[in-house]
Amino acid sequence: MTTATHAPGRTGTPARKPATMAQALNQALRDSLAADPAVHILGEDVGALGGVFRITDGLTKEFGEDRCTDTPLAEAGILGTAVGMAMYGLRPVVEMQFDAFAYPAFEQLVSHVARMRNRTRGAMPLPLTIRIPYGGGIGGVEHHSDSSEAYYLHTPGLHVVTPATVEDAYGLLRAAIASDDPVVFLEPKRLYWSKSPWSPQEPAEVEPIGRAVVRRPGRTATLITYGPSLPVCLEAAEAAKEEGWDLGVVDLRSLVPFDEETVAAVVRGTGRAVVVHESSGFGGAGAEIAARITERCFHHLEAPVLRVAGFDIPYPPPMLERHHLPGVDRILDAVGRLQWEEA
Amino acid sequence: MTVLDTPAWRPRTDAAPLLPDPEPYRLLGTPEAAALDPALLRALYGQLVRGRRYNAQATALTKQGRLAVYPSSTGQEACEIAAALALQPQDWLFPSYRDTLAVVARGVDPVEALTLLRGDWHTGYDPHTHRVAPLSTPLATQLPHAVGLAHAARLSGDDVVALAMVGDGGTSEGDFHEALNFAAVWQAPVVFLVQNNGFAISVPLAKQTAAPTLAHKAVGYGMPGRLVDGNDAAAMHQVLTEAVERARTGGGPTLVEAVTYRIEAHTNADDATRYRDEAEITPWRGHDPIDLLERELTSRGLLDDALRSGTAADAEEMAASLRERMHTDPQLDPMDLFAHVYAEPTPQLREQQAQLRAELEAERQS
Ligand SMILES: Cc1ncc(C[n+]2csc(CCOP(=O)(O)OP(=O)(O)O)c2C)c(N)n1
Numbered sequence: 001m002t003t004a005t006h007a008p009g010r011t012g013t014p015a016r017k018p019a020t021m022a023q024a025l026n027q028a029l030r031d032s033l034a035a036d037p038a039v040h041i042l043g044e045d046v047g048a049l050g051g052v053f054r055i056t057d058g059l060t061k062e063f064g065e066d067r068c069t070d071t072p073l074a075e076a077g078i079l080g081t082a083v084g085m086a087m088y089g090l091r092p093v094v095e096m097q098f099d100a101f102a103y104p105a106f107e108q109l110v111s112h113v114a115r116m117r118n119r120t121r122g123a124m125p126l127p128l129t130i131r132i133p134y135g136g137g138i139g140g141v142e143h144h145s146d147s148s149e150a151y152y153l154h155t156p157g158l159h160v161v162t163p164a165t166v167e168d169a170y171g172l173l174r175a176a177i178a179s180d181d182p183v184v185f186l187e188p189k190r191l192y193w194s195k196s197p198w199s200p201q202e203p204a205e206v207e208p209i210g211r212a213v214v215r216r217p218g219r220t221a222t223l224i225t226y227g228p229s230l231p232v233c234l235e236a237a238e239a240a241k242e243e244g245w246d247l248g249v250v251d252l253r254s255l256v257p258f259d260e261e262t263v264a265a266v267v268r269g270t271g272r273a274v275v276v277h278e279s280s281g282f283g284g285a286g287a288e289i290a291a292r293i294t295e296r297c298f299h300h301l302e303a304p305v306l307r308v309a310g311f312d313i314p315y316p317p318p319m320l321e322r323h324h325l326p327g328v329d330r331i332l333d334a335v336g337r338l339q340w341e342e343a
Numbered sequence: 344m345t346v347l348d349t350p351a352w353r354p355r356t357d358a359a360p361l362l363p364d365p366e367p368y369r370l371l372g373t374p375e376a377a378a379l380d381p382a383l384l385r386a387l388y389g390q391l392v393r394g395r396r397y398n399a400q401a402t403a404l405t406k407q408g409r410l411a412v413y414p415s416s417t418g419q420e421a422c423e424i425a426a427a428l429a430l431q432p433q434d435w436l437f438p439s440y441r442d443t444l445a446v447v448a449r450g451v452d453p454v455e456a457l458t459l460l461r462g463d464w465h466t467g468y469d470p471h472t473h474r475v476a477p478l479s480t481p482l483a484t485q486l487p488h489a490v491g492l493a494h495a496a497r498l499s500g501d502d503v504v505a506l507a508m509v510g511d512g513g514t515s516e517g518d519f520h521e522a523l524n525f526a527a528v529w530q531a532p533v534v535f536l537v538q539n540n541g542f543a544i545s546v547p548l549a550k551q552t553a554a555p556t557l558a559h560k561a562v563g564y565g566m567p568g569r570l571v572d573g574n575d576a577a578a579m580h581q582v583l584t585e586a587v588e589r590a591r592t593g594g595g596p597t598l599v600e601a602v603t604y605r606i607e608a609h610t611n612a613d614d615a616t617r618y619r620d621e622a623e624i625t626p627w628r629g630h631d632p633i634d635l636l637e638r639e640l641t642s643r644g645l646l647d648d649a650l651r652s653g654t655a656a657d658a659e660e661m662a663a664s665l666r667e668r669m670h671t672d673p674q675l676d677p678m679d680l681f682a683h684v685y686a687e688p689t690p691q692l693r694e695q696q697a698q699l700r701a702e703l704e705a706e707r708q709s
Contacts (some may be wrong), residue, residue, distance in 0.1 A: 040495075040498075066498050071525070072521075072524050072525055072528055074521040074524065074525070076487070076517060076518055076521050077487050077518070077521030077522065077524065077525050079487075080484065080486070080487025080488060080490075080491065080518060080521065080522065081487045081488075081490050081491030081494060081522075081525050082491055083487070083488045083491055084487060084488035084489060084490060084491020084492035084493070084494070084495065084505075085491040085492065085494065085495040086491075087470070087476065087488060087491070087492050087495075088491070088492045088495035088496055088499070089495070089499075090495045090498075090499075092491075104517070107481060107484060107518075108484060108487070108518075111481045111484060112481075112484060112488070115465070116477075117683050117684070117685070117686075118465070118683045118684055119464075119465040119466050119477055120465075120466050120469065120470060120477060120683075121464065121466075121679070121682070121683050122682070122683045123469040123470060123471065124469075124470050124471070124477075125686065156684055157684055157685070159685070179686075180686045181685050181686050210689070256689065257685075257689035257690065257691070258689070258690075258691065259690075260690055260691070261690065
């Protein structure tokens with residue numbers, strides 16, 4: 001776990017004003033480029049266009065083509081050359097255009113990015129950030145809505161991080177870029193345009209990667225989630241008040257490292273937990289989290305840990321995706337099945 | 344302006360100068376060889392003989408159970424040695440799994456170069472020490488690394504060239520294509536050396552490509568392709584040195600195809616009789632890289648008994664030392680398994696480390 005160490009290239013704390021997650025990510029990239037000449041951005045359409053989601057907007061203009069580079073259209077090539085740049089001591093930040101288009105780079109990721117430090121006994125760490133817009137809920141046609149986190153978190157050597165708030169988008173991306181380990185940075189597309197009052201944290205205030213946060217305290221059961229499902233869980237917790245449930249919500253923020261301490265402590269307090277994510281349930285992050293909670297908190301549990309996840313189907317077409325994505329009702333149904341009658 | 348004048352319509356580069364020679368370039372035994380520096384020829388000779396001895400010793404070590412496997416480069420020594428000698432100290436070598444000789448010729452400890460194949464770790468040397476990347480097992484995946492490193496060096500204003508090695512089979516991989524394309528677009532200071540040794544395990548070149556030669560592939564990327572006799576150490580050295588210099592002086596990447604032959608089976612574990620005739624090997628035995636060099640040295644009166652026996656003795660000494668050092672068991676600490684996964688172990692890794700430590704402790708007690 002590494003903290004951001006670079007000065008953000010700005011002084012004073014600007015007033016908190018509403019910004020989108022996209023703007024916060026853009027600011028994090030800008031501040032990282034300003035703070036450290038080793039930082040280089042590579043990707044498809046990241047230059048004049050500013051990326052298809054505009055996350056790199058203005059960066060080539062401000063820092064030049066050598067710092068924010070439109071590459072040929074080849075994901076393995078982008079990540080493979082970024083590996084070489086990191087081997088030389090640079091700190092590349094790679095943008096994959098969409099979740100499903102990161103797959104051509106999978107071999108580089110699994111066989112080299114995740115292993116170079118290990119292979120060389122620490123002599124050649126790869127400080128590399130791979131930004132991937134991920135997840136559904138944006139009405140995308142096929143190949144534009146995958147939740148690919150399970151592939152990555154199953155690969156030792158990678159950190160897997162995903163912000164759910166505007167503030168975290170900035171802080172976690174700064175921390176990811178400053179990390180000496182490779183970080184798969186999953187950006188929930190459907191939260192890109194979510195807005196909240198925010199100002200960039202000073203580097204000292206940036207949380208290290210690997211800490212979960214309690215977004216909402218609750219006494220009767222805990223929802224454990226991350227990334228795109230956080231707002232849904234918060235909504236569900238609000239709605240649950242009507243049922244007389246006081247639901248807490250934990251935002252993992254980082255799947256690897258997994259903050260088992262925080263999760264276990266919270267679940268011991270409530271005795272009931274539901275893990276919520278939109279990627280398919282089978283073999284997903286939720287399975288791992290539920291297993292760990294069971295191992296750690298068995299004697300505190302009042303009910304089996306349940307999962308609310310996407311169905312085990314290829315990501316559906318846009319006109320049907322609402323049936324796939326975990327929503328408030330499905331979450332509350334799961335909460336209802338936490339063996340309250342025996343309490 | 345009509346479409347005929349637009350950048351999309353007009354060729355961006357003239358293809359003719361990029362085309363390889365119709366025949367593999369040769370130097371030894373030609374009139375041009377007379378101009379070759381005797382010191383270079385002697386150095387190449389010494390290294391080739393050493394290299395062949397190294398291959399033989401490493402193969403013997405597999406039979407003695409000291410190496411899990413060894414992919415020999417016997418017959419390809421000229422490519423291996425020339426690759427290492429064409430580079431300056433600040434340059435980087437990106438070897439594939441068959442290129443242990445190039446790695447050793449670049450200065451890596453002969454035992455450390457075998458760590459991967461002995462199986463005590465995945466890489467035995469610090470890549471920074473001799474600027475040699477780890478031997479890469481997933482074919483062609485090291486090529487984009489070389490491009491990225493060369494690009495990074497150029498962005499940093501450093502005088503560094505990367506030379507990346509790959510086999511004929513590896514040229515069919517997507518990473519080969521992507522690496523060459525990136526290198527050409529970025530004009531990165533990289534040299535790609537393809538050793539066309541005729542086979543990818545059992546599959547002959549004809550099933551790998553329909554290209555006129557592998558060197559021709561360069562033209563499609565907008566870089567020059569060079570076709571060289573891969574068993575001619577002097578030609579290999581000259582062509583690679585030129586390509587390295589071209590890269591160093593801003594001329595961009597070059598693709599070099601060395602036409603050579605894999606004399607031995609794919610590895611000690613392979614049975615080549617299943618897919619090739621012994622008769623096919625015979626002409627290549629008559630075109631042996633060490634013989635070619637010896638003939639040149641002899642015809643110029645540069646190979647006396649002292650050089651011959653001195654070279655042989657040096658190779659024997661290297662082999663004896665390798666043998667002796669490889670016959671000791673490496674000291675392994677199982678706790679290392681957890682040491683280099685991340686900069687800091689995750690809480691889960693700490694737990695697993697404690698578990699293994701307890702298991703080892705219990706083992707010791709019983
Ligand atoms: C991506 C990948 N696919 C398959 C293999 C298994 N494999 C190891 S060596 C080899 C043949 C390689 O042939 P070539 O590139 O011609 O190199 P050579 O063995 O002749 O040096 C194969 C298929 C591998 N190492 N990597």
